[in-house]
Each structure stands twice: as structure tokens, then as C-alpha cells.
Amino acid sequence: MTSTATRPRRSFFAYASALLGLLSLMAVWCFHFPELLTSKEFRAVYNETFARHLLLVGLVAAFVLGTLAILRDRNRRVAMLGVGGATLAVLLGGSNVQFDAIGQTPYSLGLDWFVISLFFSALVFVPLEHYLGRRRISPLRPGWRTDVAYFFMSHVLVQFILILVTASTSTIAGLAAFPGLKAAIQSLPVWAQFLIAVFIADLAQALLHRAYHNLPWLWRFHAVHHSSREMDWLAGSRIHFVEIVLTRSAVLLPLLILGFSTPAVNAYVILVGLQAVLAHANLGIRFGWLEYLLVLPRYHHWHHARQYDYIDVNYAIHLPLVDMLMGTFKLPRDRDAWPQEYGVMKLESVPRGIVEQHLMPFRKGKHYDDHVA
Template sequence: MCHPLRRPYLRVMLTKDARLLPHTACWFGVLSLLAVLCFHFPELLTSQEFRPVYTSGFARGLLLVGIIGAFVIGTLAVLAGQRRPIAFTGVVAATVAVLLGGSSIPLGEIEPTPWSLGVDWFILSLVFSALVFIPLERYLAHRPHPVLRRGWRTDVCYFFLSHVLVQLILIVVTTSTTTVAAAIAVDPVKELVVGLPLWLQVLLAVFVADLAQAVLHRAYHRVTSLWRFHAVHHSSRDLDWLAGSRVHLAETVLTRSIVLLPLMVLGFSTPAMNAYVIIVGLQAVVAHANIGVRFGWLEYLVVLPRYHHWHHARHVDYWDRNYAIHLPVVDMLMGSFKLPRDGSWPEEYGVLRLETVPEGIVEQHLMPFRGDRGYERHVA
């Protein structure tokens, strides 16, 4: 008699993608293990700026859910015969997390440190982004593709790198802009800006930052040496909430420095700057999301998925269009606005010459320094 979990229709009920169940168990286990390490080494592994956002009780509860999830989902995947080694990895990682103390690890006062890794930022961002966007993209996708689509491993590596190194990136960006901003800032202008109502400061900050980013973005496309870095971001062949993380670290530092500079020169208040950081983080994810909803006139007011997807289109007519990340009016002012009125979406994404971008995060980080060449293992 066939085991109940081996019946085809029950396996389909468990998951539409046979890889999703074991990989979910694996990620639950690995993230749980990383969370336990954060409790053991909070000064080294947790971001000093991000710690005040959550409580230790919340973190313990989330860790307990992760451990239980790894055991339950991993067991189901093993019984269903779905990629058992991957599912078993998650169960083993969760077991190690329990042996290291699980959710009951005592946590004393965390001493301030000059720098630390943002493993906690990575865990919470990945978990809650996945919880929000995977269901949305599952049911509202304009072009359905598996959750574990091609290139997802590379994009998870970029997601990990950008979040874990968040404080280091912030230090480099702040250091590179503070001195310049202090030298060219005009005090009367700063006093005028900081005296504006907070809501107006936020709107103005979004516009100024978007204009600075769009000008630099155009340079990325038109200057060959800069394009080699930016081509990494455009190499994604499928767009979703995770694809926006594929950005070369050098581009991340340069873009954030150029965007931060005018905001510091004009003297926006700290609350306004913090609000902008939240907005840009959310909109960058939404703009790349695989959400095929028509937003009507809003698409001409705010950058939404269809607008930015056309910027990523593997189409020569859109290679030099739609640079804004917040406001389409910025592209209208720059003469780079282009959006089909018929509501259509791109048929294909990626760089025009696919063979010029290799696969994998290491090769892609080395690519800009190797000149214009082709690769045997490329993103096609």
C-alpha cells in the first residue's frame, strides 16, 4: 500500500513547487541557527542601529517559530521524498540551534561597539519580505514563475551581503560625504530647509534624492566603465522582490554617497532623513516586485512595478528610459520617461548582451575589472 504522503495528489497539495518545501525547511533551520548565534554574540553579529527596533522577547518568539517550522516542514519534506538532503540540512541546523540554547539563551546588556555585522537585520528583513511578497507574487504575478526561479541563489547571496554589511556600508558612505557636505553647505539654506514642516521636508527629500539618483543612474547606462558595475543589477532574467538586491557593492556605496550628499548639504532634519530611508527601502523592493496590478493614473505619479520593469526590459527602446526610483516626474524633466499606454509589460528582462555578465556573485563582482569580454557561463 502506498504511503499517504507519497500519493501524487497529496504531494501537490503540500506544495506546487516540489523544491519549495525542503528549501523552506532548510532556510528555517539555517536562519534559526544564525539567530541563536546572534544571541550568543550580539555585539559582533547584530546591528547597533537596528537593535532598538525589536525586543528580545519578539526575537525569541520568532526563533522558536523558526525551530519548530524547520522540524515540522523538514519532516514533511523527508516523508514526501522531496529533496531529502536539503530538508535534512534544515532539521540538522535546527537541532544544532536547540543544542546551543534555542530560544532560552540568557541575554545580558549589550556593550556598544565601533562596528558590527547586521545578521539580525538580514534575518528579519528576509523573513518578513518573504511573508509579504511571496504570497502577493504568487497570486498577483504578471508573469508567473516559481518562487525558486533561476538565479534565486545568487540574489539571496546579494541580499545577505547587503544586509550583513549594512553598518560597514553606512560608515563608508557617511565618511565619504560628511567632509564634502560640510565644505559646500550654506547655513542659511540649511536653516530654511530644517524649518520646513516634516511632511514637506520628506517630500522635498524624496524629490532631491530621486533627481540625484536618476542623474547618476543615467551615467551608469552611458559611461562604459560605470555600466560594467550597473550591468550586474540588470542581469536578472526574472524580476521579483528579491531581484532588486542584485547590486554590485561598489555601486551600492557610490549610489548611496551621491544620493546622501545633497540631502546633507541642504540640511534635512534627522526625522526627514530617516523617513526617506524607509521610503527608499520599501519602494526599491516594490518597484522590482512581480506584481501585475494596473494602478491607473498612479503609475504616472509614483514609480510602481510596471514602470520600473520597463527600465529592466531587454529591449533597445527602453535601455535609456525610466531612471527614477520614486517619481516619474523626474524622468519627465530629464526627457527619459517612457511607459506604454496599453498596460503592457516587457516580454524579457536582462542586459542586451547576455554573454557579457557571468553567473554567480563572485564572478559578477570581478566582472567590472576584467574589461569587455564574454563568459561561457553567463546569465542567459
């Protein structure tokens, strides 16, 4: 009888150290080049003291976790990456790094947005999925590097995405003038505007989402999102750049036309960021009747199910009511039923890696049926 060698388990300490070490190094770069690497809009959300304290926590944790992994002889190279990144961050100034007044530049990257968002998202969802997950999958499951790359792209390029979205919507919104309707909406309290904005934005998103699934030239882009074979908090980041621009434009346009207030729109932006992550998360919590009120993990997981009878359902990202109105609402009667597989029907039709996936929609010879049939 021949024995097969088992793959050694990955060390959580080593990979956590690598993540924190690299994030700490990026944070120091943000201090050195704030006008180029940080987003003006996001800088208004946090202050310097918060950023320095967070950087200090990241540095200490990277050193401690990396050292423990090295002493335990588990994934030493990965642990050394974390310790090395943290060491370089300290040499570049660490949490005491100095920086001059932030200058004005026409464009900037959102590296600070990436660092802070990834840190807190992982801090919240990795433990939640470990203890409350529906499926026992590792945070380092196949495809995680690709999804981190998408997470990086969508956050670091946030200003360029905003420019494209604004350019595609502002002109149309300016031509579509409904002063009476705008005045009526703006006379409402912010909480009422927020609720209406959620419904209108979700309806716009769901209609476009349905088009993604039914128009071959749009499906080429959306198939990338459905290529994830495991569902967790990070899987929702896998979205083609073209789809990001199209979806955000479709959602923002009606909100601009109808004149929702800035606080209401900002509240919606926060909601969509949270719910998009939650909907993809690997959480097996029973939400009961809330599943019919809000889009929660089981609801959206069935949209990603690798089953023919669930290909064309559950398009909403906020409110199941939208799918009910569109006739695309569907959940199994068994409230404990979850999909067994995720991904496009022909898994081999979508390549691996962010570069190949971004080139895929533009390659000749691909048809709708190549991905779903």
C-alpha cells in the same frame, strides 16, 4: 518515440524549512555574539522579546514544514537541512538562549538585519507574487542563490557600507554650507521635509543612474544589476558593492547639505527600502493613474526590459515626475503591456555568481558595447 524525463517539482515545504532553519540558527548566533553579529543601529528597532518570539516561530515552522516534506518524500535532503539547522539552533539555546550584556566593538556585522529583513520580505512577497504575479515563476527561479548572496552582502555589511558612505559625504557636506537654506528646510514640518527629500534624493539617484547607463566605466558595475533575467522582489538585491556605495553617497549628500531633519531622512530610508523591493517585484496588479505618480512594478520593469528602445528610460526609483523632467519617461500606451524578456542585451557578457560578477568590472577587454549591443 522517446520520452524525456521531467524534472521533479521542488517542494515548497522543504525549501521553506531550510530557509527558516538556517535563519533560526543565524538568529541564535546573534544572541551568542550580539556585539559582533548585530547592528547597533538596527538593535534600536526591535527588542529582545520580539526577537525571541520570532525565533520560536522560525524554529517551530522549520521543524513542521521539514517533517512534512520528509514524510511526503519531497526534496528530503533540503528538508533535512532545515530540520538539522533548527535542531542545532535548539541545541545552542533556541529561543531561551542566554546572553550577557552587549559590549562595545568598533565594528559589527548586520546579521540580525539580514535575518529579520529576509524573513519578513519573503513572508510578504512570496505569497503576493504567487497569487498576483504577472509571470508564473518560482521563487527558486534560476539565479535565486546569487540574489540571496547579494541580499546577504548588502545587509550583513551594512555598517561598513555606512562608514564608506559617511566618509565620502560628510567632508563635502561640511564644506558646502548653506545656513539660510538649511534653516528654511528645518523650519518645515517633518512631512514636508520628507516629500522634498524624496524628490531631491530621487533626482540625484536618477542623474547618477543615467550616468551608469551612459558612461562605460560606470556601466561595468551597473550591468550586474541588469543581468537578472527574471524580475521579482529578490532581483533588486543584485547590486555591485561599488554601486551600492556610489548610489547611497549620491543620495545622502544633498540631504546632508540641505540639512533635512533626522526623522525626515529616516522616513526616506524606510521608503527607499520598501519601494526598491516593490519596483522589482513580480506583481501584475493594475495601479492605473498611480503609475504616473509613483514608481511601481510595471514602470521599473520596462527599465529592465531587454529591448533597445527601453535601454535609456525610466531612471527614477520613486517619482515618474523626475523622468518627465529629464525627458526619460516612457511607458507603452497599452497599459497591459509588459516586457517579454529581462537582462542585458548580450546575456553571456555578464558572468553568473556574485564573486565573478564583482570581479567583472575590473577585468580588461570589456567594453560598453559588450553588454548592450
